[in-house]
Amino acid sequence: MSGVWPDLLDVGSEERRQALTALLRDFFTDPALSAGTLHDRCTRLAFYDYDVRAVLRDLSPLPSPRLTATARQLITSTDQRAVLLGLGLLTGHARPDDVPMVRTLGLLNFASSQACRVLLAIPGAETDAVWVADRSPGVRGEVGDALRGHPDPDVRGWACRNSSGYMTHVRQRAGKHELRALLDRTHVDDALWDHIGQRLFRMCHYYLSSEFGYYPHDTTALRRWVSLAARRPATVDRAVQLCSLAEELVSGHAAVAVRGLRDGLVAEIGNVLEGWRDLLEREAARDGRAAWVLRELAGLRTPLNRFAVRIVSHAPEPTGGVEARVFIDGTPLYAALFQGGFSGPSERVVDGGRLRAENQPREILLDDYDGTNLYVTIVREGAEVVWKDWRWDMRPDRLPGEFRFDAAEYDHEVERAEFDRGWEWPARTVARLVERRLRADPTVLGRWDCGPGHCHSARDVHDAAVLDFTHPADASWDEPSVTFRLGINAAGRDPEAVADDVIAMLCASDPKETVGMVGRDSAAMAARLGLVHRPTTVGFC
Template sequence: MNAARDTGLPGAPTTVFEYALRLHRLTPNEPLPRGGVLPRGLGRLRAGLPRDHTRAGVDAAAVLDMYFDHPRIPPRALARRLAGLPAEYRHNEHISRAAREAPAARVRETGRWLIRHGTDAGSVCIGLALLAEAGTADDIPRIQTVGLLGNPFGSLAVGALERLPGGVEALIWLAERVTEWGRVHAVSALCRRADDPAVVPWLLRRGTAEGNFLDSYVVDHIARVTVLHHAVVAHGDDAEVMDTTGRILRVMTYSEGMGTSLRHYPHALTVLEAYVRQVGRLGPTADRYVAATLVAAYLGKESPAWSDDPALKARWDEARASYLALVDRTDWCATAREGLAAGDERLTWIAGEVAPALGLRAFRSL
């Protein structure tokens, strides 16, 4: 199969790095088109899994040991040997051990070559693992470039960036340009670096992404490290913080089993009450209408799980009434109808599936 033909890009390059770079140039400040899915011509992620999972990475580590023991073997020959092995797309201690025991300069040189010239996912994964052990700040751009292909390289790219000077800035850059699991890995890493002064302000404004279902795995971490129940009060006039809060509340309505659901979030009532009060002053948008409506629907079906105190349940019910009153305001109804007329799929779904049960004013005449 011709790899260049299979990328779907005119004159397409045949290395993973060049493929990612070409796509990045099309949307330099956004995620890659189609999420940066690797074309078949650039190799499969895995060439099969070992039957004994405790042996994952053992064969690749043995190949690396042999390679590092013979300084005259070129990286190209190593890449050929790795091509037939299962790709390890997460941290693997066997591979890391092989890198730590080899001369750092050669590990670094090899990692750079594999990332820059690798034509299959497995070789690039090994390159990222090597730079995680021996990389320098000079390697940040090449790690970020392949990291844009969040699946399958997100975990290893994030792990490598975390270890480097300037890693927080590099992680923020990457988090703003990846989706799905790539974004989960990047945001999770930033939550671990919340002591850096750049992290919490970014998480409060950009920590969640509209439509990213996998945010379920990180919103509880975001809420914890940003101390959201204080931030939502302190930043009530900051529209970006409020909209991030709305997305967090919305995600918590369906995150049961993946992360902390709203009924298990110990500061839920504080955040719920502050959010409805603040966005009531800020005014309606389609996003805010969707968030408030779905939160109201959830509050009517669930109860706080952290306490059976009747007073807390009363506050829970009062919060639901406040959200319903908010979305029934004339200006909020107008915003919802405008979004529906514009074809907003979220509002179309709400109109058909949620509005009848809640008796939402915006859709009563439809």
């Protein structure tokens, strides 16, 4: 479908609406003007769906028979502007036989909001509006609000789960609903552009669920913001902001929300960052963020394979968090199911052969989103690998169906993900090696009646890792136990040598006598177990 509206970015809202109003007045007052003429003239204008609604509201009441006939011609166009205008004209005048066409148009990102408005105005088409909203995240709140008092209990239940009340309150308090209006100005200065970029990223990358895409105009704001990037002076801060948002468009919930616009927006951001390459290369030696942008830029694209795993490392602070994001048919799985949130780290999702396919079916825990567990069964069937029998106790209605992948391509992708360590910083490598060796030989800590432990290095400290382990090794949750925390300094040393030293130290002497304890009740628990209490001085990293 054509009509990408490049001119829209430089036309203010008043100018857009005045031009559209003049066009429609001419059409309504001159019976000689044909629907084809209206089509051709509207494709040369710049307007959004909300401009159409505002203009039609000012022009109402409108002549119905000629209007609806014209609207039905416009919605068959291959131009986005004509389709939007047609849907606007059809709203409140559509018949049940219009439903199939309008439903289909509702799957298009630019038309989903207006298509739902048409459906909601057709008696009996409320479930069709729900069908569109379930596939178009940006209109769920709008449709949910419209159907909250519906007599059908199933529709009413859906509306209660998807109404915008809570999210509207959160976003109005943060001022996020004004992003589109702020960016609609003829001139957007650097400070405002920077500020809105920060808001957009926070909306996309929220811990439990993404706020981005909840309103249809979130995509409008993001398109406008990206289009203005090339006009900004290049800085490392701005490069990080652009690269971080591009990653969310590739592998986060923003990818689900913007749908067909995704690759174009990512490419546009990539072009801006390529233009800033000289600055980034100059700064990379002393600023880890510039080096991170350059690394990310090399692979900033939607995976082409049916099955893919992308290891996502976020902007350094000084070292960012890491997620392993799984794609099926180019769609990020976690984002599509959970509507946001963080997927698990590579160590939990990929390492240890977790994703490998075997001849016997094997159910794995794919993620533990917000305290709930998502399971899938993986099995090799001849030349195919099958993902099936999904289980999730939180929202079973969202579970996908069965997926089949070419076994050779699947195996190659899993192997690539397992051996790709380009994202790993030295302390994270130490953590991985230490934990792997403790799992391989439980007697290292088991000889001291301690559990195998968990070793990790996260965002706060670039050159350190921590090992947490418990005593007694087999204590149940309601029995007294103590957690110990060992700090590991990895600065300037070979990760293999550091891991060797840690394992040797744990084997040589009882760590309970030297390693500090964590937990508010650690003193009481130590006393109950007959241990000397030593509070740890090591923070969580």
